[in-house]
Amino acid sequence: MGEGSTGNASFETIALMSIFDTFLNWSVFVESLPALLRGLWITVGLGLTSIVLGLAGGLLLVMLRLYGGLPMSPLAIGYIDVFRSVPVLVLLIVIYYALPFVGIRLSPFWAATTALSLVSAAYSAEILRAGIEGVPKGQFEAARAIGLSSIRQMTDIVLPQAVKLVIPPLTSNSINVMKDTALASVVAMPDLLKQATQAQALAANPTPLIGAAVIYVILLLPFVRSVGLLENRLNRRAR
Amino acid sequence: MMASIISLRGVSKYFGHFRALDDVTLDVMAGETLVVIGPSGSGKSTLIRCINRLETHDAGDIVVDGFTVGDTRQLATIRAETGMVFQNFNLFPHMSVLRNVALGPVRVRGLSWVEAEARARKLLVRVGLEAHVAKYPTQLSGGQQQRVGIARALAMEPKVLLFDEPTSALDPEMVGEVLDVMQGLARTGVTMVVVTHEMGFARRVADRILFMCEGRIVEQGPPTTLFDTPQDPRLRGFLQAVLSH
Ligand SMILES: Nc1ncnc2c1ncn2[C@@H]1O[C@H](COP(=O)(O)OP(=O)(O)OP(=O)(O)O)[C@@H](O)[C@H]1O
Ligand SMILES: [Mg+2]
Numbered sequence: 001m002g003e004g005s006t007g008n009a010s011f012e013t014i015a016l017m018s019i020f021d022t023f024l025n026w027s028v029f030v031e032s033l034p035a036l037l038r039g040l041w042i043t044v045g046l047g048l049t050s051i052v053l054g055l056a057g058g059l060l061l062v063m064l065r066l067y068g069g070l071p072m073s074p075l076a077i078g079y080i081d082v083f084r085s086v087p088v089l090v091l092l093i094v095i096y097y098a099l100p101f102v103g104i105r106l107s108p109f110w111a112a113t114t115a116l117s118l119v120s121a122a123y124s125a126e127i128l129r130a131g132i133e134g135v136p137k138g139q140f141e142a143a144r145a146i147g148l149s150s151i152r153q154m155t156d157i158v159l160p161q162a163v164k165l166v167i168p169p170l171t172s173n174s175i176n177v178m179k180d181t182a183l184a185s186v187v188a189m190p191d192l193l194k195q196a197t198q199a200q201a202l203a204a205n206p207t208p209l210i211g212a213a214v215i216y217v218i219l220l221l222p223f224v225r226s227v228g229l230l231e232n233r234l235n236r237r238a239r
Numbered sequence: 240m241m242a243s244i245i246s247l248r249g250v251s252k253y254f255g256h257f258r259a260l261d262d263v264t265l266d267v268m269a270g271e272t273l274v275v276i277g278p279s280g281s282g283k284s285t286l287i288r289c290i291n292r293l294e295t296h297d298a299g300d301i302v303v304d305g306f307t308v309g310d311t312r313q314l315a316t317i318r319a320e321t322g323m324v325f326q327n328f329n330l331f332p333h334m335s336v337l338r339n340v341a342l343g344p345v346r347v348r349g350l351s352w353v354e355a356e357a358r359a360r361k362l363l364v365r366v367g368l369e370a371h372v373a374k375y376p377t378q379l380s381g382g383q384q385q386r387v388g389i390a391r392a393l394a395m396e397p398k399v400l401l402f403d404e405p406t407s408a409l410d411p412e413m414v415g416e417v418l419d420v421m422q423g424l425a426r427t428g429v430t431m432v433v434v435t436h437e438m439g440f441a442r443r444v445a446d447r448i449l450f451m452c453e454g455r456i457v458e459q460g461p462p463t464t465l466f467d468t469p470q471d472p473r474l475r476g477f478l479q480a481v482l483s484h
Pocket of ligand 2: 404
């Protein structure tokens, strides 16, 4: 996107400008900031919605896979394998551009949310399965021996212990979902990246792109940190 | 008059083609303390795990307190009426000692947390752990953990207590504290089925001893008879081996 939108800025002019004026231009940044923040808001909304839906879907899938019995379990396995194989971008484009042919028309937001959640659910299911299978067999037996129902075995005994095991991989999955929200800009979703490319075109200056990159980092770093802290706390309690 | 509270009729259990229980018939009387001994792999664990359906038997009938083991509608009742104490304790590591003991009564018996924790406290006093109610399992010694395991089983007020080698994972100096608690329980009239290699405990506490070999009950009787005048050569060999330790 660089050459076209920087327009007639020649090599000589660029050479005359300082690095700061080009990449970290304060006035361009301040001008584009409102648009970037609007985009950030959409990115966060899209990401969080997809993470939550993906987790819920993943939980459902892993229960079907592990305890669903004959028709459901292989179907869940099939779903998980297929959606871990399909690139999110391809799925998004199929949902947004192909589904209207069969009468299903989703807004950019819901098209992106659907694509991200469908894929995230498959990954979450695999992560949760590893977590559940990582809970020692004796824990299931003790839970059954005191007479807990299957649902109580899960909610009281297995999942709280599995959570500890799955926090690191679920974190990286959630971060991936958050980063993949940038793909939504291809279906005209005015997310952070889209706002940045538009502002860059408007200002004929790449500063908004740098700003967007920095905002992505600022957004995700504390997320990584706080989950790391939570993991430590769980570790201290149980060990 | 004593009535049978656990009854097995021709029970067999297979793991693949391997027959872990071979046509076992057994009646355990209400209030009886039954100790099960036998060499490794003889089916002792399988036997007691079939009683609360941690394993599913393949043939024969098991009835616990009038409920048929294998009838899914009666499973919850049977699990509530039978407490189990495991070799490796299997305490819930993410819950305090108090919660470990109170959980079953709340979730299965429908007590409130307040009622259940009051009951749990009483039981923890009884097993000598009143000072440790707020701790997590991993902060306790093995012997303490196993006493929590016993309190957790008792909290359900079960009619039957199943013990699967409750002292085998303990350091020798902690075996005594757990056996003492169990001996105290045997006097309360609860029915106990205990798999153990502690022959001293078996002699002191058991009403009856069952010797298993290759998935069958080979010999049974009161401790004095079984220990002093063993009939089956396999039992004689087994006793020689464990007592010479
Ligand atoms: N889940 C299983 N899958 C396959 N074989 C099993 C399984 N559980 C037990 N067995 C086999 O069944 C036989 C009886 O096992 P069980 O655990 O009842 O023996 P045990 O008398 O309790 O022995 P130990 O004193 O070593 O605990 C053993 O040969 C064992 O290998
Ligand atoms: Mg065993």
